[in-house]
Amino acid sequence: MNAQAPFVTPDGRTIGDVLMDMRNITLRFGGVEAIKDISFDIREGEIRAIIGPNGAGKSSMLNVISGFYNPQEGEVWFRGAKRPPMKPYQVARLGIARTFQNIALFEGMSVLDNVMTGRLTHMKTGMFSQALWMGKAEREEVQNREFVENIIDFLEIQAIRKTPVGRLPYGLKKRVELARALAAEPKLLLLDEPMAGMNVEEKEDMSRFILDVNDEFGTTIALIEHDMGVVMDLSDRVVVMDYGRKIGDGTPDEVRNNEQVIDAYLGVAHD
Ligand SMILES: Nc1ncnc2c1ncn2[C@@H]1O[C@H](COP(=O)(O)OP(=O)(O)OP(=O)(O)O)[C@@H](O)[C@H]1O
Numbered sequence: 511m512n513a514q515a516p517f518v519t520p521d522g523r524t525i526g527d528v529l530m531d532m533r534n535i536t537l538r539f540g541g542v543e544a545i546k547d548i549s550f551d552i553r554e555g556e557i558r559a560i561i562g563p564n565g566a567g568k569s570s571m572l573n574v575i576s577g578f579y580n581p582q583e584g585e586v587w588f589r590g591a592k593r594p595p596m597k598p599y600q601v602a603r604l605g606i607a608r609t610f611q612n613i614a615l616f617e618g619m620s621v622l623d624n625v626m627t628g629r630l631t632h633m634k635t636g637m638f639s640q641a642l643w644m645g646k647a648e649r650e651e652v653q654n655r656e657f658v659e660n661i662i663d664f665l666e667i668q669a670i671r672k673t674p675v676g677r678l679p680y681g682l683k684k685r686v687e688l689a690r691a692l693a694a695e696p697k698l699l700l701l702d703e704p705m706a707g708m709n710v711e712e713k714e715d716m717s718r719f720i721l722d723v724n725d726e727f728g729t730t731i732a733l734i735e736h737d738m739g740v741v742m743d744l745s746d747r748v749v750v751m752d753y754g755r756k757i758g759d760g761t762p763d764e765v766r767n768n769e770q771v772i773d774a775y776l777g778v779a780h781d
Pocket residue numbers: 539542543544562563564565566567568569570571
């Protein structure tokens with residue numbers, strides 16, 4: 511990848527080269543154009559938000575990034591290479607992990623076991639050696655377990671590591687989902703409405719953890735969020751979508767003062 515001029519955010523943070531480059535993406539569902547010729551990039555180490563009214567195409571965009579949908583037109587570039595159409599598990603192996611708008615955890619399993627499932631992409635030994643519990647499989651299991659325990663500590667969920675997820679309050683379930691995504695050691699972490707349905711205190715906790723993950727692990731984060739206070743506080747840069755088109759792209763201040771964005775989305779109520 512060519513070195514590019516570093517991008518310095520208004521609060522003085524320097525963010526790196528382009529990690530993900532979406533070029534002229536168009537996605538159709540039959541006659542519906544969910545994404546219309548959108549281009550934007552995600553730079554190494556930044557927190558990038560995608561915002562817009564309901565039905566604007568945000569989830570569709572996240573699904574293109576995660577490989578769940580393959581666009582009819584346009585190119586997806588990741589770490590300096592054009593990504594061919596792929597299945598989500600192949601995209602996960604490239605280092606892209608995600609959380610979902612509606613929590614997708616195994617309710618009957620413990621927190622620890624749920625977070626361990628996020629580690630599956632890193633398990634290298636085959637079924638055969640695992641079945642025979644050969645040395646290599648054992649070493650790998652120990653290392654993966656250690657990695658997962660560190661994440662559990664980091665997100666302060668040690669006290670509930672043995673608790674079945676189904677018994678946890680909503681805010682903690684969201685944190686477990688974040689832990690599971692982090693267990694995959696992603697280069698790019700996608701968060702689909704991480705604050706949806708949370709109370710003020712839970713939102714504050716989640717915001718802090720998102721910032722800590724970005725700081726401590728240097729993980730690049732792209733998120734969809736409707737809470738504008740949270741978006742403006744957390745993000746380095748924001749893409750704004752409306753009816754499948756991109757209508758704004760820039761720092762939180764630039765986006766906040768963009769007339770088209772104000773008319774389509776922010777209005778008065780969100781100020
Ligand atoms: N699987 C699908 N099949 C057909 N149409 C779809 C599909 N997924 C999304 N759409 C349509 O694409 C458009 C964009 O939807 P999308 O869910 O991406 O928007 P969004 O911005 O994420 O909305 P929200 O904020 O409500 O989650 C909508 O018109 C939606 O009805």
